[in-house]
Amino acid sequence: MNLRSALKPGFVGGIVVVYLSAIGMVERFQDRNVITGLVGLGVVLMLVAFAITSYTAARKSDSSLLTGVAVGFISGAFVAIVTMGFEGLINAGLDVRGMFVSITPGLLETLEFGLNPVVGAFMMVVASTAVGAVSGVLVGLEYHLRSAVVFAIGITLLMSLGEPILRVTLGNLQIPTGWLYELGGLTIAGTIIVLALAFGLRWWWMSRADTRREAAAQMPEATRRTWGRASLMAAIVALVALPWIVGPFVSDVLGTVGLYVLLGLGLNIVVGYAGLLDLGYVAFFAVGAYAAAIFTSPASFLVTEEGQQFAEAGFTNLWVALPFVVIIAVVIGAAIGAPVLRLRGDYLAIVTLGFGEIIRTLVLSDWLSPYLGGAQGLTRVPAAPPSSFDLRNPQHIYYLILAFSLIAAYISYRLVDSRVGRAWAAMREDEDVAEAMGISVVRYKLLAFAMGAGVGSLGGVFFAAKIGSIFPNSFGLQVSINVLAVIILGGIGSIPGVIVGAAALVGLPELLREFGEFRLLIYGAILIAIMIFRPEGLLPNKRRQRELHEGQDLAAVDLTKEGPS
Amino acid sequence: MSHLLELEGVSKRFGGVQAVDSVDFFADPGEIVGVIGPNGAGKTTLFNIVTGFYSPDAGKINFDGHNLVGLKPNQITRVGISRTFQSVRLFAAMTVLENAMVGQHTRTKAGIYGALFNTRRTVNEEQKVHTSAIESLSFFGERLTPRINSLASELAYADRRRLEIARAMATEPQLLLLDEPAAGMNPAEKEGLIELIGRLRDEKGYAIVLIEHDMPVIKGVSDRVVALDYGKKIAEGSYDEVAADPQVIAAYLGKAGSEEQQ
Numbered sequence: 001m002n003l004r005s006a007l008k009p010g011f012v013g014g015i016v017v018v019y020l021s022a023i024g025m026v027e028r029f030q031d032r033n034v035i036t037g038l039v040g041l042g043v044v045l046m047l048v049a050f051a052i053t054s055y056t057a058a059r060k061s062d063s064s065l066l067t068g069v070a071v072g073f074i075s076g077a078f079v080a081i082v083t084m085g086f087e088g089l090i091n092a093g094l095d096v097r098g099m100f101v102s103i104t105p106g107l108l109e110t111l112e113f114g115l116n117p118v119v120g121a122f123m124m125v126v127a128s129t130a131v132g133a134v135s136g137v138l139v140g141l142e143y144h145l146r147s148a149v150v151f152a153i154g155i156t157l158l159m160s161l162g163e164p165i166l167r168v169t170l171g172n173l174q175i176p177t178g179w180l181y182e183l184g185g186l187t188i189a190g191t192i193i194v195l196a197l198a199f200g201l202r203w204w205w206m207s208r209a210d211t212r213r214e215a216a217a218q219m220p221e222a223t224r225r226t227w228g229r230a231s232l233m234a235a236i237v238a239l240v241a242l243p244w245i246v247g248p249f250v251s252d253v254l255g256t257v258g259l260y261v262l263l264g265l266g267l268n269i270v271v272g273y274a275g276l277l278d279l280g281y282v283a284f285f286a287v288g289a290y291a292a293a294i295f296t297s298p299a300s301f302l303v304t305e306e307g308q309q310f311a312e313a314g315f316t317n318l319w320v321a322l323p324f325v326v327i328i329a330v331v332i333g334a335a336i337g338a339p340v341l342r343l344r345g346d347y348l349a350i351v352t353l354g355f356g357e358i359i360r361t362l363v364l365s366d367w368l369s370p371y372l373g374g375a376q377g378l379t380r381v382p383a384a385p386p387s388s389f390d391l392r393n394p395q396h397i398y399y400l401i402l403a404f405s406l407i408a409a410y411i412s413y414r415l416v417d418s419r420v421g422r423a424w425a426a427m428r429e430d431e432d433v434a435e436a437m438g439i440s441v442v443r444y445k446l447l448a449f450a451m452g453a454g455v456g457s458l459g460g461v462f463f464a465a466k467i468g469s470i471f472p473n474s475f476g477l478q479v480s481i482n483v484l485a486v487i488i489l490g491g492i493g494s495i496p497g498v499i500v501g502a503a504a505l506v507g508l509p510e511l512l513r514e515f516g517e518f519r520l521l522i523y524g525a526i527l528i529a530i531m532i533f534r535p536e537g538l539l540p541n542k543r544r545q546r547e548l549h550e551g552q553d554l555a556a557v558d559l560t561k562e563g564p565s
Numbered sequence: 566m567s568h569l570l571e572l573e574g575v576s577k578r579f580g581g582v583q584a585v586d587s588v589d590f591f592a593d594p595g596e597i598v599g600v601i602g603p604n605g606a607g608k609t610t611l612f613n614i615v616t617g618f619y620s621p622d623a624g625k626i627n628f629d630g631h632n633l634v635g636l637k638p639n640q641i642t643r644v645g646i647s648r649t650f651q652s653v654r655l656f657a658a659m660t661v662l663e664n665a666m667v668g669q670h671t672r673t674k675a676g677i678y679g680a681l682f683n684t685r686r687t688v689n690e691e692q693k694v695h696t697s698a699i700e701s702l703s704f705f706g707e708r709l710t711p712r713i714n715s716l717a718s719e720l721a722y723a724d725r726r727r728l729e730i731a732r733a734m735a736t737e738p739q740l741l742l743l744d745e746p747a748a749g750m751n752p753a754e755k756e757g758l759i760e761l762i763g764r765l766r767d768e769k770g771y772a773i774v775l776i777e778h779d780m781p782v783i784k785g786v787s788d789r790v791v792a793l794d795y796g797k798k799i800a801e802g803s804y805d806e807v808a809a810d811p812q813v814i815a816a817y818l819g820k821a822g823s824e825e826q827q
Contacts, residue, residue, distance in 0.1 A: 411681060418680030418687070419673055419694070422659075426667045429656035436616060436650075438642035438671030438736055447677070 006057060006067050010074025013053030013128075017046050017079045021111060024102030025518050030110045032514070033185025034160045042110050044157070047131050050075050054132035058139040065136035072132015073125060080121035083111045144206050152199035159194050160186045165511065168247050239402055243395040252394035253510040255466060258401035259459050260506045263479075264486040264498035265408040266455030271484065272493035272541075273416060274448035275428025277349040279480050280356025283336065284453040286475040287329045288460020290363065293378040293470055294371070295321035300378065301371045318382070318465060325461055326454045333453020337446045344431065356480050363472045377471035381464045397466050404462070408455050409495050416493075424448060482506070489530060491537025491545075500538045504530075568627075569594045569772050570615070570646075570740055575624030577610055577796075584610040586796035587624065592740060597766055597773045599787030599804070601780075603816055607796040608776045609651055612742050616648050617641040629739060643671040647738035649729045651745050651776075657718040661709055664717050664728055665698035668735025672697075701734040704768075705761075723754050730761075734769065741765065743775040747782045759785035780808070792816070 020026050030042030054071040058064040086103055089096050096103050112120025113127075138146050159166065163181055170177045180190035216224070243251040263285060270278045294300045295316050340351050363372045372378065415421045423444050426434040435441050464470050482505065490501025508526070512519045530538065536545045568591040577585040585607045592598050600608050613619045615626060617638040626633040631644045647668075656664050673694055679687035702709040705727045712720065717728060726746060733741055743762070747755050759782055765771050777783050783790060783804060790807040792800040794816040800807045807813055 414681050414683070415677070419670065419675045419690070420677060420680055422663060422667050423670055425659055425663070426656050426670075429658055430654055432618065432638075433650065433654045433656070434667070435638040436618075436642060436648055437667050437732065438639045439667070440637070440639045451677075 003070065005061060006070035006074060009053045009057035010071045011078060013050050013071060013075030014078025014082075016049045016053070017075065018082050020045060020049065021079075021107055022100055022102055023518075023521075024104075024107070025521075027102065027104060027107040027110055028516070028518065030106075033183055034157070035188060035191045036182045036185035038188060040110075041161075043113075046079075047127070050128045050131040051135050055135040055139060058132075058136045064139035065133065068132040068134075068136020068139065069129055070132070072128045072130070072135070075132070076125040076128025079111065079128070080124040083108060083124065084117055084121050087112075087117045144203065147206060148199050148202040151202040152195050155198035156186070156191060156194045160191075162511075164514065165246065165250055169245055169250075172245050172247060236406070240399075243398045248394055251398050253507055255394050255398045255401055256510065257502050257507045258398060258405055259463055259466070260483065260486055260502035261405045261499050262401060262408055262459040262462070263456055263483045264490070264502050265405065265412055265495065266452045266459065267483050268487050268493065268495070268498055269412060269415070269455065270448050270452035272487060273412075273421060273428070274424040274445065276445060276448060277345065278352045278449075278452065279349045279477075279484070280336075280352035280354065280359075281452070281456055281483055282475050282477065282479040283356045283359040284329050284333060284456030285460045285463065285479060286359050286363065287332050287453070288325055288457030289464040289470045289475070290372055290378065290460070291325040291328050291457070292318065292321055292461040292464045293381045295324065297378055297381045299373075299380050318461070322458075322461060326457055329453045329457030329460075330450045333450045333456075334446050336453075337449030341442050341445050353477070353480075356477060360472055360475050363475070375472060377469055379469035381468050381470070397462065400465075401462050404458050408458070409499075411451075411455075412495050420444070420447070485527075489527070489537055491540030494537065494539055494541040497537050497539040497541065504538065568592065569596075569629055570774075571625075571627045572611075572615070573625040573627075575611070575614060575621045575626060577607075577614055577619055577621050583796050585614065585621070588793070588796070588798050590791060590798070592772045592774050594739070594772050595766060595770060597762065597775070597786050597788050599783040599790040600774060600776045600793065601778070601783055601790060601807070601813075602793035602799075605795075606793040606816075608793055609744055610796075611793070612648060612744055612774075612776065615641075616646060616742065639671070642736050642738075645737070645739040646742065647733040647736040647740070648742035649726075649733055649744055649746065651748070653722075653725045653729055655717040655720075655725055655728055655732070658716060660714050660716055661702065661720065661728055662695075662698055662713040664732050665701050665735045666694050668701065668732045669694040669697055670736075672737055697737075698735055701731040702728075704734065704764075705731060722749060726750070730765075734765075738771060741771045741773045743773065743777075745776055745778065747777055747779040755779060755782055758782060762786045784808075 017026075026042040026045055028042070029045055030040040032041040033039075034041050034044050050072055053075060054068040057071045058068040061067040086096055086100075087108060090108075111124065113123045114120075115123060138149060141149070159180075163184055163186075167177050167181050170180075180187060180194075182190075186194065219227070243254060246254070263281070266284070267278065267281045270276050270281070294302060296318050336352070336355050340348055340355075343351055362368055364374055366374075368374075369376075415424075423434070423439045426437060426439055427441055427444055431441055463474075467474075486501040486505050487498055488501070489505055490497030490499070504526075509519055509523050512522060515522060534540075570590075570592040572588060572590040574587040574589060575585060576583070576587050588607075588611065590611070600611070602608050610619065614621050615633065617633065617636050617640070621634060624634075628641075628644060628646060633641055633644075633646075636644075656667065659667070673690050675687045675690050678684070679690075699710070699713070702713060708724055708727055709731060712724070717725065720728060726749075730741075730743070730746070746762070747758055750758060762773060762775065763786060766773055773786075775783075775786070787804055790800075790802065790804050791798060792807050792810065792813045794812070799812045799816060800810040802810075
C-alpha cells in the first residue's frame with residue numbers, strides 16, 4: 001500500500017463530512033435518533049461517509065485493512081483539524097457565523113461528541129479510524145459474510161429511518177412497537193434484534209442460493225409457471241391490502257406513486273418499446289385531466305341551461321366520460337405523432353418538448369380560457385359514482401389507480417412479446433432495416449404514440465378525480481421529465497422497473513419530507529449514485545442489462561430468473 | 566416481359582453527382598446476377614432505389630407485375646424483394662431468433678387485439694412465425710440454430726452475415742439482394758458463401774442479385790455479370806466477357822479509360 005492512494009480518498013471523506021456539517025445537515029440530522037440514547041442520525045451520516053470512502057479505497061488496494069485504516073484516519077484528522085480550527089476562531093472572538101451560518105455551537109458539540117475540544121478531536125480520529133478499519137476488514141471478508149453484514153447494517157438503518165411509517169403500519173397490524181422504537185429511533189435491544197435477524201436471514205438465504213438455483217433449473221415448465229402465477233397473485237393481494245395497513249398518509253403517497261406508474265407505463269410504450277424519445281408526454285396527461293374535467297365538472301362550459309338536471313353532478317359521470325377521454329387522447333396522440341413521424345432521435349425529442357409546451361400555452365391562452373378556465377383552472381371535478389366510493393379518500397382512489405395500472409401493465413406485457421412488440425423493437429434498433437423487413441414505420445410510430453397517449457390520459461383522469469381541481473401549472477415540463485426519469489431509473493422497457501422507479505422517484509421524496517430542505521439534496525445524490533452504479537436501471541429488462549454489460553462477467557447477471565413481468 | 570425484375574432508364578442524382586445514370590437492368594427467376602464496379606459506381610444506390618429507400622428521378626421499375634416506383638420499402642418487401650446491407654445491420658439487442666421472426670412481419674397479420682386477447686389465430690400465427698424463423702436459421706446448418714437465444718450482437722462476424730441472410734429469407738422473397746456478402750470473410754468462408762448462394766437459388770428458388778468486390782466470388786456464383794462505373798452500365802454478359810471488357814479493365818485499373826467515357 002502506498003500512502004498516496006489513501007491520501008485522496010481520505011481528503012474526499014473529510015471534505016464531504018465538513019461540507020455536510022457546514023450546510024447544517026449534520027446538526028439537523030443529529031436531532032433524529034437512530035438508536036435512541038446512543039447514536040443520532042448526524043453522527044451516522046458522518047460515519048457512513050467515512051465508511052464509503054474507506055471501503056471504495058480499500059477495495060482497490062492490495063492491503064485492504066491498512067488502506068481502510070489510513071483513509072479513515074486521514075478523513076477523521078481532516079474533520080478534527082477543521083473543527084478545532086473553527087473552535088479556535090470562535091474562541092479568538094471572530095464572527096464565524098457571519099460567513100458559515102450553520103457552524104453553530106450545537107454542531108461543534110456534535111463534532112466533538114459532547115466532549116472538550118481536544119478530547120473530542122481525538123475521539124473523532126479514533127472513530128473514523130475504527131470505521132476505516134471495519135471497512136478494510138469488510139473488504140477482506142468472504143463474499144457471503146460481507147454481503148450479510150452490509151445487508152444487516154443497511155436494513156437496520158432503513159428500519160430506523162422508516163420509523164414514522166413503520167410504527168404506524170405495525171400499529172395498524174396490532175403489533176406492539178414499544179420494544180423496537182423509542183423516541184423516534186430504535187431501542188438498543190431492538191437494534192440488536194434487527195441486526196441479528198437481518199444478518200441471519202441474509203446468511204441463510206445466500207447459503208441456500210445454489211440449492212435454490214438448482215431446484216429452479218430442474219423445475220418443470222408447468223410448475224415454474226404456477227409459481228410465477230402464485231407470486232403474481234400474492235403481489236396483487238399485498239397491493240390490495242396495502243392502503244389499510246399503512247394508513248391514509250402513506251396511501252396518499254401510494255396514489256401519487258400509482259399515477260406515475262400509470263404515466264410511466266404509457267411512456268414506456270413510446271420510449272421503451274418503440275424507442276421514440278418523447279419529452280412532451282405531459283401533453284397527454286393534461287389532455288386526460290382537462291377532458292375529464294370538462295365532461296364531469298358542473299363548472300364546465302358544456303353544462304347548459306337545458307342540461308340543468310346535470311348541473312349538480314356535472315355534465316356526465318366519470319365512468320361515462322372515461323372512454324371518451326381516452327378516445328380523445330388517442331386521436332390527439334396520433335395527431336401529434338403525425339407531423340413528427342419523419343424525425344428521429346434528438347430532433348424528435350425537441351419537437352415533442354415543444355408540443356408539451358404548446359398544450360400548456362393553449363390552455364392558458366385567451367382563446368381557450370372561456371372553455372378551459374385559463375389560469376384559474378377547472379374546479380369542482382366530482383367524484384365517480386357510486387357515492388359510497390369516495391374518490392377524495394386516498395385509500396379509495398388508490399384502488400382505482402391500481403386497477404388501471406394493472407390493466408396498463410397487462411397490455412404492455414402482452415404487447416412486448418407479440419408481433420407488434422417485435423415490430424417496435426426492430427424500429428427502435430434500426431428504423432431503415434425495420435422498414436426493409438416490411439414494417440410500416442409510420443403505422444407503428446403512430447400506434448405507439450396513440451397507445452402512450454391513451455394510457456397517459458388515464459393518468460390525467462385520475463389526477464383530476466384525485467385532486468378535484470386542475471390548473472395549468474400542474475402540467476409543466478417537470479412532469480414529462482419526472483416520468484422519463486421514472487422509466488430510466490427503473491430500467492427502460494421493464495414493467496417492474498416502472499413500478500420500482502415510480503416508488504423510488506415519487507415515493508421517496510414524499511417519505512423524505514422530515515428532512516426538510518435537505519430532501520432534494522439527498523434525492524439528487526441517490527439518483528446520481530444509482531445512475532453511476534446501475535446505469536441499466538433498478539430492475540432492468542434482462543436484454544438491456546446484457547447489452548450494457550457486454551464483455552463483463554455475465555454470470556453476475558441472473559438470466560435464469562424468468563417470471564411474470 | 567418475362568423478367569422478374571426489370572429496370573428501364575433508371576436515374577438518380579444527388580446534388581451534382583449523377584449516382585445512377587439511366588441504367589437498364591433485369592433479373593430472371595432463378596438467376597444469379599453479379600453487380601460489380603469501383604467504389605462510388607452507384608451499385609448500392611441502385612439497390613436502394615429498387616428497395617424503395619430512394620425514389621428514382623427517372624425510369625421505370627417493374628417487379629413481378631408490380632410497378633415499384635413510389636412504393637415504400639415495407640411495401641416492396643411485401644411484394645417479394647428482400648435485401649441485406651453492406652455493413653451488417655442486425656437488430657443488435659434482439660435475439661437471433663427474434664431477428665429472424667421480425668422477417669415474418671409482412672407475412673402475418675396479428676395486431677393489438679390479437680396480442681391482448683391471445684386469440685387462437687394469434688397463437689397459431691406465432692407458432693407459424695416461430696417455425697418459419699427456425700427453418701430460415703437451420704438453412705445454415707449448425708451455425709445459427711444452437712445460438713437462437715443469444716443476442717445478435719454476441720455473434721461472431723461471419724455468423725452475423727449469415728443471420729442477416731436468414732432474416733432476409735424469413736420475409737419469403739422471390740428476389741434476394743445481397744450487398745457485398747463476402748466483405749470481411751476469409752478465403753474458407755468465401756468458399757462457403759459461394760456454395761450457400763448456389764443453395765439459396767437451388768433449394769429456395771430465389772433470384773439473387775449480389776454486389777461484390779471479390780472477383781472469385783462473382784466468378785463462382787454469377788450467371789450474368791453487370792458492371793457499373795460512374796452510375797452507368799458499362800458492360801454486361803458472362804463473367805469472362807465482362808472481365809475481358811476494356812472499359813471494365815479501365816474502370817478498375819486506371820483513369821484513362823473511364824475519363825474517355827466521360
